[in-house]
Structure formats: C-alpha cells, structure tokens
Amino acid sequence: MKVKIDKTWERELNKIFNSNFFKDLTNNVRNEYKNFDIYPPGKDIFNAFNLFPFDKINVVILDQDPYHGINQANGLCFSVNKGVMLPPSLKNIYKELKNNYDNFEYIDGDLSHWANQGVLLLNSILTVRKGLPGSHKEIGWEIFTDMVINLISKRKKNIVFLMWGSFAKSKIRLIENIDKHLILSSTHPSPFSAYNGFFENNHFRKANDYLKKNKKNIINW
Secondary structure: OOOOOOHHHHHHOHHHHOOHHHHHHHHHHHHHHHHOOEEOOHHHOOHHHOOOOHHHOOEEEEEOOOOOOOOOOOOOOOOOOOOOOOOHHHHHHHHHHHHHOOOOOOOOOOOHHHHOOOEEEEEOOOOEEOOEOOOOOOOOHHHHHHHHHHHHHHHOOOOEEEEEHHHHHOOHHHOOOHHHOEEEEEOOOOOOOHHHOOOOOOHHHHHHHHHHHOOOOOOOO
C-alpha cells in the first residue's frame, strides 16, 4: 500500500512510514482490502492529512474508527459523504454548534471545510470492515495515530485538542507540553452520552476564543 499524503505531513511522518512497524501495518491493511469490503475507500484512508499542510494545523478532533456503512466513511472522523444521512453523533455535534452560534447552519455531513481550515479530523483506527465496528482495532493503526498525536503536541504549540468520550480522553496521556495547548474533554456526542456532558460544553466557541487569543485563525464551523 503506497501512502499518498500531503508532502508536509509526509516529511513530518517520514520516520514512521519507513519503520518496520508501518510496513507490517500496510501489509495487513492491503490484505484486508483484498479479502473483505473495507471502509473508507483506499484513496481516502489518509484524507485527514491531505486537506491542509502540517504547518496550518489548529485543532485536533479524535474519534475511534470510521463509519462501517456503505458510502459513509470519507477518511475524516464524524464526517460523511455528501448526500448521506447524518449519523446520530454528527446530528448532536451540529446541535451543539447551534447552541454555540445562533446563526450556525449546515448543508450536509461532509466536514471537509473544517479540515481545509486546519482541523485534523482523526480516527484513531483508520479503516474498518463493512458492518463490523472495531474490526481493525488490533491491526496496528492505533500505534500510528498515537505517534501522530504525540508528534503534533511536541512540534506545535497552541493546538486545541477536542477529546470527546472515554476513548478519546484515554489519549490525553499522549499529549506533551500540555501547558502549551488547550485540551477540552467531555462525553461523546453519541445519543447514549450527549446529554451527560457533551451538550452545552461550548467547545466550539472555547476553541475559537483560544485560537483568537493566540493570534491564530478561528474556525468557521
């Protein structure tokens, strides 16, 4: 599997890509695509890294693994392709955005416009078998994405990390130089937990307030 990724990210992640671990990971992924229906499409696996250069990163949003339904996953966490019905978690994200900004409106569930502004929409596990959530948990992706989170925290400053749910919060330990970043955590936007702390967390407004304070471009959510 040849990694097609923005040149600036490729430069930052080059040591990882050339490691024996990553070679084993790509062999595992290649075999999965050969033998099963896997999401997202191969061309979109690294989509989160292809919509903005490394130097422009402002925000990291972390989730677990891609949507496992037909034509949903597009390589960006929580995001779905244009024309696809909004998943429940994304509906709740939009509800919270409306709580933060009265004038918020959306067209569809494609969050590419967030990524274009420097929001890394990262699934900890980048692929999944059709209809089987968590099916690639042991394939090796978490080692890679853990390295990415740690690298960002060391190489950049004034990054907003939005960590929703127990899984994402377990990754806070990877963030170094915590005093140089903003970490916002709450329950997950899933319908099972959104009313226990996600709604009214005001994370989107708090993120923009922090970016503005540090003379960075705010996000047009």
